[in-house]
Amino acid sequence: MKNQAAYLIDKQKLEIRDCPMPEVGPDDVLIEIKHVGICGSDVMFYVDPNVGGRFDTKLPVILGHESAGLVVEVGENVKTLKPGDRVAVEPGVPCGKCEYCLSGQYNLCRDVDFMACAPWHRAAFQRYISHPAAFCFKLPDNVSTIEGAMIEPLAVGLHAANRSRAHLGQTAVILGSGCIGLMTLLSVKAMGVSDVIITDVFDNRLEVAEKLGANHVINAANEDTVKRVLELTEGKGADIVYETAGSARTTEKTPDLVKAGGVIAVVGNVHDPVNYDFMTLNGKEVDVMTTFRYRNIYPMAINAISAGTINVKAVATNFMPFEKIGEAFDIALNQKQTALKVVVEF
Numbered sequence: 001m002k003n004q005a006a007y008l009i010d011k012q013k014l015e016i017r018d019c020p021m022p023e024v025g026p027d028d029v030l031i032e033i034k035h036v037g038i039c040g041s042d043v044m045f046y047v048d049p050n051v052g053g054r055f056d057t058k059l060p061v062i063l064g065h066e067s068a069g070l071v072v073e074v075g076e077n078v079k080t081l082k083p084g085d086r087v088a089v090e091p092g093v094p095c096g097k098c099e100y101c102l103s104g105q106y107n108l109c110r111d112v113d114f115m116a117c118a119p120w121h122r123a124a125f126q127r128y129i130s131h132p133a134a135f136c137f138k139l140p141d142n143v144s145t146i147e148g149a150m151i152e153p154l155a156v157g158l159h160a161a162n163r164s165r166a167h168l169g170q171t172a173v174i175l176g177s178g179c180i181g182l183m184t185l186l187s188v189k190a191m192g193v194s195d196v197i198i199t200d201v202f203d204n205r206l207e208v209a210e211k212l213g214a215n216h217v218i219n220a221a222n223e224d225t226v227k228r229v230l231e232l233t234e235g236k237g238a239d240i241v242y243e244t245a246g247s248a249r250t251t252e253k254t255p256d257l258v259k260a261g262g263v264i265a266v267v268g269n270v271h272d273p274v275n276y277d278f279m280t281l282n283g284k285e286v287d288v289m290t291t292f293r294y295r296n297i298y299p300m301a302i303n304a305i306s307a308g309t310i311n312v313k314a315v316a317t318n319f320m321p322f323e324k325i326g327e328a329f330d331i332a333l334n335q336k337q338t339a340l341k342v343v344v345e346f
């Protein structure tokens with residue numbers, strides 16, 4: 001066994017180099033990586049490792065956090081997995097001791113060790129990784145490692161659906177049809193939301209959204225989103241509005257899109273300041289919530305995929321071998337309209 005990793009050595013420059021095999025602690029498993037999805041955050045670091053001065057990233061670093069692979073070795077305390085099992089890897093390892101970890105809200109742990117971000121201890125774009133068995137989830141025979149790698153972005157959508165209490169018979173608006181918008185669509189549909197209106201500025205993304213069950217699509221480049229949503233909801237607005245585009249402009253529209261008594265869930269990372277109409281929100285008594293990653297989702301997501309309730313496969317649009325990882329990142333960066341999720345194959 002020989003390990004190799006894709007190192008980000010400079011802006012938009014990845015190089016595959018030999019690296020040591022990871023150490024396998026008593027509670028860890030050694031995983032031979034099979035599939036890793038390229039996330040928007042990976043592309044963000046690829047383009048500018050310091051993200052406009054927000055971070056002080058010391059290159060080289062290894063990217064990647066949406067992964068699945070094959071267990072090849074287990075630590076002496078591991079009872080739940082064995083060599084030959086295929087697993088989806090949950091990328092954030094929390095401390096396990098703080099108030100958030102102990103209350104089950106481990107996504108809020110201040111000392112979480114998450115892949116491909118500071119302190120850069122873990123990352124998936126390498127042939128072998130070592131990871132705590134508690135954060136590796138066995139895939140049933142009918143769930144592929146491609147789907148296993150897609151569980152990470154799906155978990156973001158499912159967590160948003162859970163937190164916003166999405167349920168049978170509701171109406172939802174999803175702003176943005178990128179990977180996270182589509183994962184949110186799959187999640188709320190699975191939870192019984194009957195009418196989903198989804199927006200984007202690219203028709204090809206909206207076509208995928210329709211295939212995945214969106215009831216109405218709005219191209220916000222040619223249509224007034226608020227006007228159309230009010231037409232579709234008898235002037236009331238939607239029970240839940242999900243912002244997944246990470247845009248201040250779309251976030252500013254959410255008070256006009258939501259029904260009185262409804263919920264606004266901000267899922268995308270909105271970097272710019274938002275001019276928010278709190279008078280409208282007050283008058284409607286709206287719950288505005290944010291979401292951060294996810295918690296306690298992987299087993300539920302795997303069962304839903306295995307049972308056929310959620311089809312994540314359609315979101316994986318492009319495949320590239322590990323040897324061509326630079327090209328894979330360039331596709332994710334430059335072909336955003338068509339490449340919803342680029343998956344790297346080992």
Ligand SMILES: [Zn+2]
Pocket residue numbers: 039040041065066152153
């Ligand atoms: Zn991701």
Ligand SMILES: [Zn+2]
Pocket residue numbers: 094095096097098099100101109110111112
């Ligand atoms: Zn903790």
